Amino acid sequence: MAFQCQRECYLKEFVTSVVSCSPAELKREINGKKETLKGFNVKLQDTILFPEGGGQPDDHGLIGDVQALRVTRQGPDAIHFVCSSLEKGQEVLVKVDWERRFDHMQQHSGQHLITALAETMFGYKTTSWELGRQRSTIELDTPCVKPAQLQELEEAINEKIRAHVPVTVQLLSIDDPAVEKVRSRGLPDDHAGPIRIIDIEGIDANMCCGTHVSNLGHLQMIKLLGTEKGKKNKTNLIFLAGNRVLKYAEKSFSTERSLVSLLKTGPDEHVEAVDKLQKSAKLLQKTNLSLLRDMAVLIAQSFKNDPQRGNFFSFYKKEGDNEFMNIIANEINTEETLVFLTVGEEKGPGLFLLAGPSQTVTEMGPRVLELLQGKGAGKNGRFQGKANNMARRGEVEALLQQHCKQPTRGEE
Known part of the structure; x- marks a missing residue:
């Protein structure tokens, strides 16, 4: 089945009812320390909290006044881990952590756009991707991406964003002939229900379970930060989408101001100033070792x-x-x-x-x-x-x- 979060990605609140609530444990790692929480697995009639899948992390939010710490999918069901029990049949108001959700929507739709254009323009297929906490990575099936190609790709991506291209969701039966025409890396073994297609008009149609923007204009912008050598002759393309670009610019400017104060030079001279400091430090270290x-x-x-x-x-x-x-x-x-x-x-x-x-x-x-x-x-x-x-x-x-x-x- 498609959950409410997949049918209406922009829905921030939703009233539903508790189907079941059973004792459970959650193993997680915080700041490098592993811990096990005792709580409950809750199944709802429907949910606007996205369960982890398709390379996209799960949503956070509230079920009534109880915090949902983890949402996973088991076959056709979404399982919500909470620390307090909920009564079976109880009607609850579910609220999604919108800042986290919208960030995931921007990164995921951004990945679809980058993947589609990288393949169309240069024939570079995407073999995997990761939605990270600060930046995201697309693994491309090519040993390298030239700087000129990276610039050309970024320009094309942002041109599509400025064109406000619509993004729509289709639900198709698994035997629909149209399914064969869309891009896909295959369905999970426990897939149930219709096939969900994310269609970026005139650009890409792809099987996906994740939450997405309804228009490329909602991505605001995409910045390709660069590439890193991947595994087995592949290249990792690092990118930021939407609000992450704004936060990155704000952080970079703050760092720049701090360096101006420390180095007593303008931003254009920072690299030269640091290079001189490094050479001076190496000389002092060498002299100190000799002494x-x-x-x-x-x-x-x-x-x-x-x-x-x-x-x-x-x-x-x-x-x-x-x-x-x-x-x-x-x-x-x-x-x-x-x-x-x-x-x-x-x-x-x-x-x-x-x-x-x-x-x-x-x-x-x-x-x-x-x-x-x-x-x-x-x-x-x-x-x-x-x-x-x-x-x-x-x-x-x-x-x-x-x-x-x-x-x-x-x-x-």
Whole structure:
């Protein structure tokens, strides 16, 4: 069957009744964390909330005063997941999240238009597409799209939008001869009811279950952002349609103003200014690394020249890396001296190196790792890794000093 959302895509509210309500669970991921919600699956007599399908995400909205968190299709039925139960036979007012719905309509109709013209103009067929949260992607069956073709395609697309071409919906029986003439990637195995055709007058006719604009003029505009290399000799075409173009322009202008303030240059000079900063930063980094290497050698030599030196040496420096620590350890005879080196935040994360007689390092390495709450490994008289709690560095030094029975410590 065709749902009310498919028959009247612009309908924002709809009164219907509850057919069934059964306990259910919803698994979802928010900010990288997976969670399982307990709730109910609700089936309505009809719905204006679109169930996920055809590359289009589901609608959000309200059923009465209950939030519909997910809408999926099971055969001919739309299943709404909610956190509160609804009474069977209850009459409810369903409201769709219109901003989300209209955004999906613009992106989906935009995809149909781009797909049709890319094939007509260049013979590039669409093999799949994704309606993303911020931008959408069409996978084209071609290894590349030339910049001139991209510009020509974008001009043709927006010309059709300015022409206010009508978009209509037809419902055909599966045995209708007209079905054979429309573009399609095939029907799902659980398809039920009539075939739904989205017809962009004179441009494209395509099987589709999604919600669409009624006129290309409602797309406002389409911006082709560019292409990326796809899989198996395919190209991913990235685009924005409608309100997303306006939001993109607003965000870009805000970024531009921030860069003007930071770089003290006009927008046309931003690339040059950033390039100069990057080159300057690389030079400073190179100089800094050279100084750290020289410093590491001097630190080791200072210890070796100290007549009061013992068989234990500890050193901490906030700035440094693994190379810095290894240079110090290489300069000191670690076959006779136990060396404990650390770099990083004084009471936060950092790096450590324990070097010395193999038996001592093998014995003390895991204990150092435990105190610093870190991760690491060792072999051949060296044990090194990452530390999560450098605040306990003093405890490690005391432990190692006790082991060596002769404390000697250097620190900057």
